Amino acid sequence: MNIGIVGLPSSGKSTLFNALTRGAAETGRFGSGRAEINQGRVLVPDERLGWLAGVYSPKKRTPASVDFLDAPGVRPGDSARGAASLISDLRTVEALLQVVRVFPDDSVPSPSGSVDAVRDAQDLDAEFLLADLAVAENRLKRLESDRSKGLSTPELAEEEAVLGRVRDGLEEGTAIRCLGLDRREMLRLKGFAFLSAKPQILVGNVGEEEPGGGSADAGLRQLASETGREYLAVSAQIESEIARMDEEEAGAFLEDLGIAEASRGRVIRTCFDLLSLISFFTFGEDECKAWTLPKGSSAVEAAGKIHSDISRGFIRAEIEPFEEFKAAGTWAAAKDAGKFRLEGRDYVMRDGDCVVFRFNV
Ligand code: GDP
Numbered sequence: 001m002n003i004g005i006v007g008l009p010s011s012g013k014s015t016l017f018n019a020l021t022r023g024a025a026e027t028g029r030f031g032s033g034r035a036e037i038n039q040g041r042v043l044v045p046d047e048r049l050g051w052l053a054g055v056y057s058p059k060k061r062t063p064a065s066v067d068f069l070d071a072p073g074v075r076p077g078d079s080a081r082g083a084a085s086l087i088s089d090l091r092t093v094e095a096l097l098q099v100v101r102v103f104p105d106d107s108v109p110s111p112s113g114s115v116d117a118v119r120d121a122q123d124l125d126a127e128f129l130l131a132d133l134a135v136a137e138n139r140l141k142r143l144e145s146d147r148s149k150g151l152s153t154p155e156l157a158e159e160e161a162v163l164g165r166v167r168d169g170l171e172e173g174t175a176i177r178c179l180g181l182d183r184r185e186m187l188r189l190k191g192f193a194f195l196s197a198k199p200q201i202l203v204g205n206v207g208e209e210e211p212g213g214g215s216a217d218a219g220l221r222q223l224a225s226e227t228g229r230e231y232l233a234v235s236a237q238i239e240s241e242i243a244r245m246d247e248e249e250a251g252a253f254l255e256d257l258g259i260a261e262a263s264r265g266r267v268i269r270t271c272f273d274l275l276s277l278i279s280f281f282t283f284g285e286d287e288c289k290a291w292t293l294p295k296g297s298s299a300v301e302a303a304g305k306i307h308s309d310i311s312r313g314f315i316r317a318e319i320e321p322f323e324e325f326k327a328a329g330t331w332a333a334a335k336d337a338g339k340f341r342l343e344g345r346d347y348v349m350r351d352g353d354c355v356v357f358r359f360n361v
Pocket residue numbers: 007008009010011012013014015016073103104105108205206207208235236237238
């Protein structure tokens with residue numbers, strides 16, 4: 001899963017990126033479009049994997065991971081200056097995390113001269129909408145010209161109809177994810193990698209005095225719900241302090257502030273929910289591993305994640321929900337108690353399923 005962190009300059013985007021990815025398994029930079037982008041791979045904390053590793057003492061323990069990308073700050077008017085690079089920088093991400101400044105701090109100048117979270121969020125939204133509109137209009141022009149030359153097919157006609165709706169919506173200021181397009185229509189649009197079609201989390205970067213958000217970010221919270229987005233209040237400043245502490249120090253610090261947990265876990269969980277992802281586990285003395293899977297995937301699709309041979313030769317999946325496995329203490333005990341189930345290829349995987357695949361190639 002990869003998530004692009006976006007925001008206006010001085011929103012606290014890089015502070016949040018650095019806090020989320022401190023101690024990341026891998027970091028790097030890759031160049032595309034107009035600037036290099038920082039990338040960090042964060043391992044997803046999961047107590048369930050920790051328990052499995054405690055039972056098996058495996059040679060290798062492999063958590064799920066999330067890649068965060070710190071995209072260059074977007075300034076109002078950027079889409080007019082170069083929509084193509086704005087798009088290509090963010091084309092590959094599955095979801096966007098838009099950081100919006102809420103914190104009042106006179107020592108940090110705001111590019112627009114004042115702190116107004118709703119205005120800033122709408123300014124960035126407008127850039128994305130304009131960038132998408134440019135792409136849609138370009139393609140529509142091409143389709144219209146082909147049609148006038150008699151080069152139309154039913155697929156192209158369908159594409160033109162969907163893009164027409166997209167253009168009209170964008171012109172009215174509606175993000176593509178809010179147009180109520182069905183699955184088939186969204187699939188038609190996939191190749192364009194429209195920014196406003198991507199699932200999005202709005203993150204209010206709130207002041208240290210109000211780490212849970214409150215009156216200052218109420219407008220932003222409302223904007224998120226009106227525009228089909230998840231909302232999280234985060235203090236990038238506090239997160240970056242926590243990221244520098246060891247676990248014990250961080251625990252005490254959070255308790256002092258009256259915060260239940262650091263934001264990294266919340267951000268990652270929200271991304272999982274937003275992208276409709278679940279985790280399943282494989283386990284043994286060689287490796288205990290958390291796998292990521294779209295909700296609704298079948299057992300044979302889960303098998304294919306591990307290896308195409310396992311899906312091709314799929315016979316059955318032995319499944320034990322994590323909580324029952326844990327209650328039984330060991331896989332053998334769970335089996336003895338007749339707790340585990342044998343499922344066929346069409347079984348719909350659930351979050352937390354622990355699995356042994358039986359296959360034959
Ligand atoms: P970016 O341009 O969006 O990447 O913003 P940065 O992360 O570089 O932050 C810009 C400035 O704002 C830096 O001086 C940060 O220290 C400061 N900053 C970021 N987040 C917070 C915050 O939550 N509270 C306060 N007071 N300052 C912050």
